[in-house]
Amino acid sequence: MKKAAIIIPAYNEEKRIEKTLEAYSNFFNFMKRNAKLDYEILVVINNTTDKTEEIVKKWRDRCDNIGYINLLRGGKGYAIIEGFKDALIRRNDFIGFVDADMATNPEEYYKLVYNLNNCDGAIADRYLKDSEVFPPATFRRLIVSRIFNFLIRALLFLNYRDTQCGAKIFRRNTIEKIIPQLSMSQWAFDVELLYLLKNKGFKIISVPTKWYDREYSKINFLRAGPWMLLGVLRLRILNSPLRKFIKIYDRLIKFIPR
DSSP: OOEEEEEEEESSOTTTHHHHHHHHHHHHHHHHHTTSOEEEEEEEEESOOSSHHHHHHHHHHHOTTEEEEEESSOOHHHHHHHHHHHHHTSOOSEEEEEOTTOSSOHHHHHHHHHTOTTSSEEEEETTSTTOEEESOOOHHHHHHHHHHHHHHHHHHOOOOSOSOOSEEEEEHHHHHHHGGGOOOOSTTHHHHHHHHHHHTTOOEEEEEOEEEOOSSOOOOHHHHHHHHHHHHHHHHHHTSGGGGGHHHHHHHHTTSOO
């Protein structure tokens, strides 16, 4: 039976992590009992200041398939990279990540594994024809996401409609080959991951999904949007003849107020 490692980055998730662990462990325990898929859930607590660790410890004691690591620094991308490294220590055939907010429920996450077939990875895509978003995205959010996606396509030639959906999974050997090159710890992590996979010739499939917009969102798009774009620009510079100017770019970025 194949085994999947599901990484959940968690920064101050005390309001949501318990429901997520309950739903995911119940569903994947059922899949394991029916010899469909073995699994582990790895919560990566990144610089949290609330009761997230206390809640995760409780669930680790309840379920042998749940584990966690606690990091001193923050950043979702950094947390996922450290989760990749930890998951590679053990026997895992697939390694992926999902957001802690249950925007992607376990049934939808399993669809990524089910649809892998001969591909190297699968990502959830909220903009495919058969996808559903609850509630529907606001006009402003839809426009911002489409502009961001257009810039990603124009700058990096990435042919994905949804790089930012927080549900992705990959074959073990895919992560093993890509992890030495991963570097961005914050805004453009998903874009960098997919960009490096594309450049190495890996085949990543987009899968329709049902996505639920949850309360207590950590992302402020008006604040995060410019930084996400700056992250994409940095990635473009790093992979162009202008890469020798990246130190100058990084110095300039430090003067921009956050």
